[in-house]
Amino acid sequence: MSEVIIATKNQGKAKEFTRMFQPLGFEVKTLLDFPEIKDVEETGTTFEENAILKAETIARLLDRMVIADDSGLAIDALEGRPGIYSARYAGEEKSDEANMNKVLEELTDVPDNERKARFFCALAVASPGKETFIVSGTCEGLILREKRGSYGFGYDPIFFAIEKGKAMAELTPEEKAQISHRANALRKLESELPSLLAGAGKK
Numbered sequence: 018m019s020e021v022i023i024a025t026k027n028q029g030k031a032k033e034f035t036r037m038f039q040p041l042g043f044e045v046k047t048l049l050d051f052p053e054i055k056d057v058e059e060t061g062t063t064f065e066e067n068a069i070l071k072a073e074t075i076a077r078l079l080d081r082m083v084i085a086d087d088s089g090l091a092i093d094a095l096e097g098r099p100g101i102y103s104a105r106y107a108g109e110e111k112s113d114e115a116n117m118n119k120v121l122e123e124l125t126d127v128p129d130n131e132r133k134a135r136f137f138c139a140l141a142v143a144s145p146g147k148e149t150f151i152v153s154g155t156c157e158g159l160i161l162r163e164k165r166g167s168y169g170f171g172y173d174p175i176f177f178a179i180e181k182g183k184a185m186a187e188l189t190p191e192e193k194a195q196i197s198h199r200a201n202a203l204r205k206l207e208s209e210l211p212s213l214l215a216g217a218g219k220k
């Protein structure tokens with residue numbers, strides 16, 4: 018089976034990519050398999066810039082094709098926050114619980130019809146000596162008033178996925194993969210994968 022490297026240290030993303038790439042015939046490795054590699058500093062001002070930064074840095078380091086995901090939650094009533102700061106919204110320790118609590122608190126007085134939000138995912142594919150390829154996907158929702166469900170990761174328990182009529186964390190991995198920002202981005206990449214992967218294997 019061909020191997021694809023995803024430049025992430027996020028366990029939740031790693032699991033989703035593993036499931037999504039399996040049917041395409043790829044085995045996924047992530048930076049969790051390379052503990053010696055340090056976090057890439059996310060200094061970009063957009064999801065796309067940060068995805069490119071992560072993919073290109075790790076592709077150069079490993080000298081092979083790498084895919085990176087930069088993603089997050091944009092809430093209308095908070096003018097798009099937490100946005101690119103989603104992972105660290107409540108502090109550097111990157112706590113999902115603390116991040117969700119901060120959002121719920123900030124939205125306490127926001128009425129039901131003003132709680133629109135969307136997940137965004139930028140995927141960058143970088144290979145040494147080749148032009149980086151970038152796609153993105155979104156998923157529309159509403160911010161709930163309390164946490165629901167136990168699947169997924171990050172903000173999933175407070176995100177009501179409109180397409181499914183359930184909290185994202187109430188969806189099984191298969192159901193989330195039908196509608197998520199990450200799956201929507203990956204679908205745009207699928208047709209390009211064979212050519213991007215040509216000659217991208219381990220040297």
Ligand SMILES: O=P(O)(O)OP(=O)(O)OP(=O)(O)OC[C@H]1O[C@@H](n2cnc3c(O)ncnc32)[C@H](O)[C@@H]1O
Pocket residue numbers: 024025026027030059086087088089090103104105116136169170171172173197199
């Ligand atoms: O940079 P890497 O190593 O990939 O891991 P990270 O967790 O720091 O990843 P990001 O910088 O892309 O930040 C993404 C954050 O956005 C949130 N997020 C992204 N996708 C999500 C999803 O599918 N469900 C819930 N929350 C999500 C969650 O808080 C993530 O930590």
Ligand SMILES: [Mg+2]
Pocket residue numbers: 059104
């Ligand atoms: Mg990050």
